Amino acid sequence: MAASGKIQKVRLNAPIADSDIAALEIGQVVYLDGLIYTGREGVYNRVLAEGKAPPVDLKTLTNVNFHCSPAAAKDTDGSFRVGAVTATASFRFSKWLPRWFAETGCKVIIGKGGMSSSDYQSAFVPAGAIYLTTVGYGTGALLGRGIKKVEAAHWLDELGVAQAMWVLRVENFGPLLVESDLQGRSLFEENNAEVNDKIAKLYDGLKAPSLSRYGETDDKTKELI
Amino acid sequence: MIPISTVEAAAYDAMCKAAIEIPDDYLTGLKALVATEQGDLSHFVLEAMLENYEAAKADRRAMCADTGVPRYYVKSGNEAVIEGGFVAIEEALRSACARATHDVPLRPNRVHPLSRHDNNNNVGLNAPEIEYSFEPDTDWIEITTVHKGGLFGTDYRMLFPADGVDGIKRFFLDAIIAFGKRGLACQPAIIGIGLGGSKDTCMVLGKQAACLRAVGEANPDPEVAKLEAELKDLGNSVGMGAMGFVGSSMVVDCHIECGFTHTGGMPISIHAFCLSSRRATARIYANGSVQLRSEPNWFTPYMRRNEISWPQVEKSKKSA
Secondary structure, three states: OOOHHHOOEEEEEEOOOHHHHHHOOOOOEEEEEEEEEEOOHHHHHHHHHOOOOOOOOHHHHOOEEEOEEEEEEEOOOOOEEEEEEEEOEHHHHHHHHHHHHHHHOOOEEEEEOOOOHHHHHHHHHHHOOEEEEEOOOOOHHHHHHOEEEEEEEEOHHHHHHHHOEEEEEEEEEEEEEEEEOOOOOEHHHHHHHHHHOOHHHHOOOOOOOOOOOOOOOOOOOOOOO | OEOHHHHHHHHHHHHHHHHHOOOHHHHHHHHHHHHHOOOHHHHHHHHHHHHHHHHHHHHOOOOOOOOOEEEEEEEEEOOOOEOOHHHHHHHHHHHHHHHHHHHOOOOOOOEOOOOOOEOOOOOEOOEOOEEEEEEOOOOOEEEEEEEEOOOOOEEEEEEOHHHHHHHHHHHHHHHHHHHHHHHOOOOOEEEEEEEEOOHHHHHHHHHHHHHOOOOOOOOOOHHHHHHHHHHHHHHHOOOEOHHHOEOOOOEEEEEEEEEOOOOOOEEEEEEEOOOOOEEEEEEEOOOOOEEEEOOOOOOOOOOOOOOOOOOOOOHHHOOO
């Protein structure tokens, strides 16, 4: 049996201070208190492609952007009930992030699956930003418990429940794993490297199919993202 | 006659149960993997998932906020009579899906593929899907709901007879490795494989194998069962665990379903269910009573029949 107790846990306030971000190491577990907001394709497209001002001043609000859509329902009194919360795969948002960091002061992305290390080197490291990945996936009920209040749901009519910008007050919100640090190291890629060493052997003795397929790559050590 | 309101309520209850409660058979299978997991990070992730299942049940929250694509499987006894017939059943299932989406709440995931319009209730064009099967010599009807993730972990390939088990293993490894990295397949999962059939049947059988068979339930054909066990072990020896971290927890179980196929081909499909394996079944008896459970028992002997005729069973075995 493995010793998951060896894994270090830290609790931080959001917005997260630069000194806290600098101290984080990949593989640590983080729990958050404070304010975070959701933003994914719909929000990025509206702000960065259509040029609309964000519905709230993100620079003063918080520096934590969550790639997520909550399972939320509007009750008859107009309030929101959030049940479960699970992140969505982040690699799809790669092209938006350099400008998002520059224009909003965002320093922390929470999402699913991380980004590529070239994204970390080209966008995250220059912006002093890091990536926290949700766990599982997904610990929807645990993260849902960590949401204490929906502070606002911006652009709900324009973008719908899944794509709206939700401003969330959180407490002991986690677990999240530090996937990238300020040097741009990636926990996923370091694990992949270890896994990749053994992959070729798995195919030993298995003859190739008689009809091949075209694909982006036939190198099994590569990721398809 | 089974009242249609009973069907709607049972479908609603099944949808809530599927979203909130981890099936016992999956949990047992997962715990067996946790006990042997040597990777620290993979082990930590699985411990967090176990805690998540408890939190979901205690708070009556969905286990996962990604609803996937909620759908239904209907198994109707040959003698079942339902108020309003099958058109009424389809309306009841769409209504139950919309109500559960609001009440649990579930994320309204279903959008038009081009306009991206969302009805905010997981109902729309061809959504939720409803598939049918029949059961001889009985008068109950079963409604199974499955919330399966929609984006990663599925593939199809036309193999040929000469490719044999080697071809199957290569295809299996290709998919496991491609979708296992960073945990995009939300592993460890039940892996379903459709083998044979026509192309669409191959996909349907594989998805049903992943979503509608309980962990530990082997295919009754010993040769197929042997391949299931081999593939499970192969998947867990890749070196990847939860979230693609170094480890050994990849496949909770492997299920294969076969269909007679073109004499020149061996089509294969693969489907990964997920760490939340959301499924639940409601059996509605002719007297209107309802029983909820988490094992679908979809693949009955009748479903896997190989002959032209199905023998009549004696009255004593009816409604077993």
